[in-house]
Amino acid sequence: AQSVTQPDIHITVSEGASLELRCNYSYGATPYLFWYVQSPGQGLQLLLKYFSGDTLVQGIKGFEAEFKRSQSSFNLRKPSVHWSDAAEYFCAVAPGSYIPTFGRGTSLIVHP
């Protein structure tokens, strides 16, 4: 069965600093990969997705993610963080079916 690991439970950055959230997955082939964001008290919103093609994927709100097959990783990045980016971020893997597996999430704290 597939699994998803988000090794960082909390990440703290200063506003304007760059951000990288890590995601590693375990699966025999290339799955569909997603990053979602959850603002406090809200549901999850899709930031970006990868299923084939260019391994650098652009998403909404200035986020991007890079798929690295050799490392089984799909890390999320943003060059300059805004205070409004403070939220919970979830990586998810769907291995060729429509039932995704979610990581446990990384909570992003942004200091002014």
Add this chain to the structure above:
Amino acid sequence: DVKVTQSSRYLVKRTGEKVFLECVQDMDHENMFWYRQDPGLGLRLIYFSYDVKMKEKGDIPEGYSVSREKKERFSLILESASTNQTSMYLCASSSPRGEAGGTYEQYFGPGTRLTVT
């Protein structure tokens, strides 16, 4: 825009009560899901449905049941609520592969925070 709505944002129920959580989506999606979200545990799948009247157990179905009588509506039922079912409940929908733009991404409702006392 896809919209997934949930009947309540906050709900307080007593132990032993029967609880209904309703979810409606307006994008004609085949697939619908119920998750519960707890701190440190991420999202755990309770049940999902890939068609009307079809349902499949997820990872933690115990104590829950579901109903899908219409394509747009997926209900989660707590037959006899218990305090360990206090949680945030999230509904989601997705379109199956093969449809234009369908790549399994899910669309989530705002969540229902259920407290059982």
